[in-house]
Amino acid sequence: MTSRAESIMQAIVTALTVPPMASVIAAHVFRDEEQAIELAILPAVVIAEGDEIAPERINTRDAERYLDITLTVRATGAVPLSSADPALVESHNRIMADQRLGGLTEEITEGATRRERADLNTKLARVEKTYRIRYRTVDGELT
Amino acid sequence: MATPFASLEAEVNAAVFAHLANATATFAGAVTVDGVFDNGYAAALEIGGSDPTFRCLSSDLPAVVAGSAVTIRSINYVIAGPVEQDGTGVSTLNLRQA
Numbered sequence: 001m002t003s004r005a006e007s008i009m010q011a012i013v014t015a016l017t018v019p020p021m022a023s024v025i026a027a028h029v030f031r032d033e034e035q036a037i038e039l040a041i042l043p044a045v046v047i048a049e050g051d052e053i054a055p056e057r058i059n060t061r062d063a064e065r066y067l068d069i070t071l072t073v074r075a076t077g078a079v080p081l082s083s084a085d086p087a088l089v090e091s092h093n094r095i096m097a098d099q100r101l102g103g104l105t106e107e108i109t110e111g112a113t114r115r116e117r118a119d120l121n122t123k124l125a126r127v128e129k130t131y132r133i134r135y136r137t138v139d140g141e142l143t
Numbered sequence: 144m145a146t147p148f149a150s151l152e153a154e155v156n157a158a159v160f161a162h163l164a165n166a167t168a169t170f171a172g173a174v175t176v177d178g179v180f181d182n183g184y185a186a187a188l189e190i191g192g193s194d195p196t197f198r199c200l201s202s203d204l205p206a207v208v209a210g211s212a213v214t215i216r217s218i219n220y221v222i223a224g225p226v227e228q229d230g231t232g233v234s235t236l237n238l239r240q241a
Binding site for chain 2: 116123
């Protein structure tokens with residue numbers, strides 16, 4: 001059986017890849033940060049799940065849960081943060097387009113954004129954007 | 144008048160680059176300078192790449208600044224950042240692929 005959190009992550013990957021984004025090809029949308037560390041594949045997007053705080057029991061049957069996720073966009077270019085921007089905007093729009101994710105979630109809330117740049121033999125940028133996903137399950141169940 | 148050690152330093156630098164130069168840099172498509180080119184592995188933001196540098200005698204360098212074009216081993220680079228002079232007559236250029 002698949003946890004609701006995993007189902008949510010899979011739904012987000014689908015949202016980011018079907019149909020393919022104009023800024024990042026579907027094959028360069030990853031679930032694991034380690035898969036997006038080759039210069040040759042940039043721009044790339046990573047969507048990764050983070051922690052969950054303790055669930056809140058909201059009635060005799062249901063629990064409300066909060067899943068933190070991070071969208072990371074990696075890009076290279078003459079102005080690398082600018083190069084990352086199309087993928088950031090397109091990914092964000094796809095994530096926020098259906099905040100119920102087909103009924104898997106109650107709400108997706110946008111969080112902080114962090115931008116970094118660095119130099120190698122080319123210029124790099126990494127933009128991390130966080131989201132908090134509120135969803136419900138039967139109390140005591142992860143699915 | 145140069146002090147004895149300064150003269151020795153200049154001789155050693157000249158000998159080092161005469162014998163150990165491994166690449167010729169072409170600046171602005173015209174001026175060529177022999178020097179030591181390094182392009183070892185480096186990583187930043189967890190991305191693997193390389194960190195190209197070119198060291199040569201400062202006296203051989205034409206007037207270059209950050210952003211100046213240079214070609215080494217048929218690859219076009221630009222100088223990333225200021226020219227680093229070590230004070231003994233050797234300069235290091237940090238490079239980035241153009």
